[in-house]
Amino acid sequence: MKEKIELKIAQSILNIVGKENILSMTHCATRLRLQVKDRESIDDSSIQEIEGVKGVFYTAGQYQIILGSGVVNRVYGLLMDEHSFAESSKAEMELEGGNKLQRAIRNVADIFVPIIPIIGATGLFLGLKGVLLNNLVLGMFGLAQDSIPQWLLAMNTVLADTAFAFLTAFICWSTFKKMGGMPIIGFLIGLMLVSPALPNAYAVASGDATPIMAFGFIPLVGYQGSILTALITGAIGATLEKKFRKIMPNS
Structure with a gap:
């Protein structure tokens, strides 16, 4: 049909x-x-x-x-x-x-369009998580957060937080795809920006972690939730990849 x-x-x-x-x-x-x-x-x-x-x-x-x-x-x-x-x-x-500004706006919009479905779906799970773990809601059933099994909390966190935790990787992937680079390389670079080897940006902001200092004065932290950094990194990476491919031997 x-x-x-x-x-x-x-x-x-x-x-x-x-x-x-x-x-x-x-x-x-x-x-x-x-x-x-x-x-x-x-x-x-x-x-x-x-x-x-x-x-x-x-x-x-x-x-x-x-x-x-x-x-x-x-x-x-x-x-x-x-x-x-x-x-x-x-x-x-x-x-x-269209002029340069119009093309730039369209390009940025095209980068985010493929990501919208996962953000929307994850947002729904995040809202559901907030409701289910609300003390007032739990109290209606005679429960408390301590009574919820750890595995259920873990599964809820995976469903609700994964897309936002790796949003940088998705943006890099989409930027590479839009600009004609290899999307898998963009995804890899995006994952590097949020590598667990780097101090978590949210933990650093809250004071629970400290940056790693490179050369004694450059702070290194993860880029969790950093949209602008992901866009710029993806654009630079895709541009460089296309330039390197023109001079790289076929082998």
Whole structure:
């Protein structure tokens, strides 16, 4: 049933936009991105009336159709399998529109879009953890935090805290992916930033740990929760990787 709906979406988009009007195609987490010859020939209202389409807009040389996570991947696959459109990266499409500030904002947004689902899911677990461990809630059942099994507390912590503890690694991974580097290298660098060999940033801030001093004056600590550091490190790392690959022997 789901496959039939997605096939209908793909065919309807193609009929309204026009096969000959599509120069290239790509997609992101939620949107089908089309580079078209004649944007004015596309009837936006007709596109929006297609079942499953959540909105359309045109920006930076791209006609973008919002389909939602998962659906966009399958609709894109159906269109490419059937018609083999040219595939342009988001970066290539974005070069054709918008100033430097607009492109920078879009790039940062694209870095965080893949991370949003895990942050949202973990946030729900974190809220549930706060409710379940609340003394008032526990008191209603005649319980206290000391009466909760240690294994249950540990499992709750793993579910609720892992994504935030390694957020730096996720951001580095996504930055590398966005900038054309190898995502696994970005993930490794992100994990290095929160390595257990470094004093935990939160523990240092609370006074429970002290930084490791390099050369006697450079404090070394972990970068737990440091979003800006992860972005900068990922951007520098991906840029250097691409430069090194141009001169690195194939062997």
